[in-house]
Amino acid sequence: xxxxxxxxxxxxxxxxxxxxxxxxxxxxxxxxxxxxxxxxxxxxxxxxxxxxxxxxxxxxxxxxxxxxxxxxxxxxxxxxxxxxxxxxxxxxxxxxxxxxxxxxxxxxxxxx
Amino acid sequence: xxxxxxxxxxxxxxxxxxxxxxxxxxxxxxxxxxxxxxxxxxxxxxxxxxxxxxxxxxxxxxxxxxxxxxxxxxxxxxxxxxxxxxxxxxxxxxxxxxxxxxxxxxxxxxxxxxxxxxxxxxxxxxxxxxxxxxxxxxxxxxxxxxxxxxxxxxxxxxxxxxxxxxxxxxxxxxxxxxxxxxxxxxxxxxxxxxxxxxxxxxxxxxxxxxxxxxxxxxxxxxxxxxxxxxxxxxxxxxxxxxxxxxxxxxxxxxxxxxxxxxxxxxxxxxxxxxxxxxxxxxxxxxxxxxxxxxxxxxxxxxxxxxxxxxxxxxxxxxxx
Numbered sequence: 001x002x003x004x005x006x007x008x009x010x011x012x013x014x015x016x017x018x019x020x021x022x023x024x025x026x027x028x029x030x031x032x033x034x035x036x037x038x039x040x041x042x043x044x045x046x047x048x049x050x051x052x053x054x055x056x057x058x059x060x061x062x063x064x065x066x067x068x069x070x071x072x073x074x075x076x077x078x079x080x081x082x083x084x085x086x087x088x089x090x091x092x093x094x095x096x097x098x099x100x101x102x103x104x105x106x107x108x109x110x111x112x
Numbered sequence: 113x114x115x116x117x118x119x120x121x122x123x124x125x126x127x128x129x130x131x132x133x134x135x136x137x138x139x140x141x142x143x144x145x146x147x148x149x150x151x152x153x154x155x156x157x158x159x160x161x162x163x164x165x166x167x168x169x170x171x172x173x174x175x176x177x178x179x180x181x182x183x184x185x186x187x188x189x190x191x192x193x194x195x196x197x198x199x200x201x202x203x204x205x206x207x208x209x210x211x212x213x214x215x216x217x218x219x220x221x222x223x224x225x226x227x228x229x230x231x232x233x234x235x236x237x238x239x240x241x242x243x244x245x246x247x248x249x250x251x252x253x254x255x256x257x258x259x260x261x262x263x264x265x266x267x268x269x270x271x272x273x274x275x276x277x278x279x280x281x282x283x284x285x286x287x288x289x290x291x292x293x294x295x296x297x298x299x300x301x302x303x304x305x306x307x308x309x310x311x312x313x314x315x316x317x318x319x320x321x322x323x324x325x326x327x328x329x330x331x332x333x334x335x336x337x338x339x340x341x342x343x344x345x346x347x348x349x350x351x352x353x354x355x356x357x358x359x360x361x362x363x364x365x366x367x368x369x370x371x372x373x374x375x376x377x378x379x380x381x382x383x384x385x386x387x388x389x390x391x392x393x394x395x396x397x398x399x400x401x402x403x404x405x406x407x408x409x410x411x412x413x414x415x416x417x418x419x420x421x422x423x424x425x426x427x428x429x430x431x432x
Contacts, residue, residue, distance in 0.1 A: 036293055052123060059129055
């Protein structure tokens, strides 16, 4: 059946070149962006891997090279936390520009 | 066998692990997965709906979950449903939406299950304008705040007595043109900082609270953990972890009552409230993260909060 005015999903344009006709000036708030500041006293970035403990269902943190267990950042007060340092999960801490730990505000429903 | 607690969280989350350790010590079975990262490649879903309600199961690489036998859900910070890089963009967007509304919908509809917190209540409670309006309605003191895309309104607000702070309405993952992650910290601004491009987005301006300290109050049901954060040399304490110290204090009864009412209005069990403490002792509400972290506090506070969360997740059904 022909539907002359079928509704168009609002979000279908992701990646569509048709949405990039003109570039407007960036909103003012974006000029206020600033770097994340490392909270680790200048010590070197420590990459890590995480896998699931099949029994306890906890995360097991390991050195990606030696595979030896390491302590998770932010788990204890002696470590350097990153609460509210909103950064996207990139998976197993592979982005050296990203602070260790997890964000406070990235959620399942951030796009709603 | 006891009905398990379902833990919905990303894998890299020490806060979740503290609760899981506590549940493990109590011999409570748990099932953990991260819908946005694990589905559909690593977990399978079969949910049936009929007149009797929702039944079915979810299988993870290490667990089988009976959807009609979940005692409680601990909803931490799962990975957002994102389009897969292994599909063309249109197909990936469609697939991600089906996961969100399919698996996400099932996880929001588990029958007779206690949620800490329900994901949709978390979603509602993340809107700062609604947070501030609700806090005020609950008797909490809030700073004067403006949300606008009018330069004239912003200028007029700055001209009012007191300093003015800019903070984002939402923290969007953002990479600069050089590929560096960037964010917006709460910071002071003045007239000369603004320009016409204020019109291009909604912006939140707030009168700065002259504070002697910050307070983060973690509430778990009726348990209250007010932590005074000392030592922040400037506005946004999250920039200065190395210089901070933490002190468990008492919250004024009126503030506790306001927070409890606030959680009830949003249908939340857990909330992480941020206050400024003024010199005269007034507590000024800044925001409440319905899913805030707490694992970074000095011991024994994290253990106490983990224990309180485990208490809520394992309490008998029907208790209040």
